[in-house]
Amino acid sequence: xxxxxxxxxxVSVSExxxxxLRCNYSSSVPPYLFWYVxxxxxxxxxxxxxxxxxxxxxxxxxxxxxxxxxxxxxxLTKPSAHMSDAAEYFCAVxxxxxxxxxxxxKGTTLSVSS
Amino acid sequence: xxxxTQSPKYLFRKEGQNVTLSxxxxxxxxAMYWYRQDPGQGLRLIYYSQIVNDFQKGDIAEGYSVSxxxxxxxxxxxxxxxxxxxxFYLCASKLTMTGEQYFGPGxxxxxx
Numbered sequence: 001x002x003x004x005x006x007x008x009x010x011v012s013v014s015e016x017x018x019x020x021l022r023c024n025y026s027s028s029v030p031p032y033l034f035w036y037v038x039x040x041x042x043x044x045x046x047x048x049x050x051x052x053x054x055x056x057x058x059x060x061x062x063x064x065x066x067x068x069x070x071x072x073x074x075x076l077t078k079p080s081a082h083m084s085d086a087a088e089y090f091c092a093v094x095x096x097x098x099x100x101x102x103x104x105x106k107g108t109t110l111s112v113s114s
Numbered sequence: 115x116x117x118x119t120q121s122p123k124y125l126f127r128k129e130g131q132n133v134t135l136s137x138x139x140x141x142x143x144x145a146m147y148w149y150r151q152d153p154g155q156g157l158r159l160i161y162y163s164q165i166v167n168d169f170q171k172g173d174i175a176e177g178y179s180v181s182x183x184x185x186x187x188x189x190x191x192x193x194x195x196x197x198x199x200x201x202f203y204l205c206a207s208k209l210t211m212t213g214e215q216y217f218g219p220g221x222x223x224x225x226x
Binding site for chain 2: 009034036041042043044045046049090101102104105106107
C-alpha cells in the first residue's frame with residue numbers, strides 16, 4: 001500500500017524568500033514521485049517527477065525536489081518565491097506496477113506576500 | 115494541440131437527476147482516470163481505465179458509472195445514488211505504466 005503525507009495545509013512566505021513544501025511517502029515498493037501545481041478552478045500541472053536515477057530533480061518555474069529514501073521524503077523547494085507561485089501544490093506517489101494509479105496528498109496552499 | 119478536454123466547465127443540476135461529464139483526449143494515451151476534488155481532501159480516485167472496454171473502481175466509486183468505448187473518451191456519469199455530488203471533477207490520462215498523468219481543466223458540478 002502507498003500513501004502520501006503533506007505537512008502543513010497552508011504555507012505563507014514573503015516574495016523572495018525560500019519556499020519549502022514538505023512531502024513524506026509510504027511505499028512497499030520503489031516509488032515514483034511527483035509534484036503538481038493547481039491554480040484556482042484549473043486542472044493540475046506537473047512540476048517535476050522522480051522515477052529512477054539522480055535524486056535531485058529539477059522542474060519548471062525554478063522548483064526542485066530531492067528524493068531521500070532514508071527519510072521517505074520528497075520535499076519541494078524554490079530559492080526565491082514569486083507572487084505567481086501562489087497556488088495549491090500536491091505531492092503524489094505511484095508504483096511501477098500495472099494497474100496502479102497516483103495516490104495524492106491532501107495538498108498545501110502556498111501564499112506569497114509582497 | 116494535444117491535450118485533454120472536459121466539458122462543460124460549470125454544470126448545475128437538480129437533486130435526483132443523473133448527469134454525464136465529458137472527457138476527451140487526443141494524446142493517444144491508453145489509461146484514463148477520474149478524480150473528485152473537495153476542499154482540504156486532495157484528489158480521490160473514482161474510476162480508471164487501462165484499456166478500451168475495461169475499467170476498475172477506485173476508492174470512491176459508489177454512485178458513479180463510466181464507460182470506455184473509445185480510446186479517446188472516458189465519460190463519467192454521476193447518478194442520483196451519489197449522496198454528495200457537488201464537487202470539482204478532474205479527468206486525467208497517462209501514456210505509460212510509469213509515466214506522469216496529464217490533467218484536463220476540470221468540471222465544477224453543483225447539485226441543488
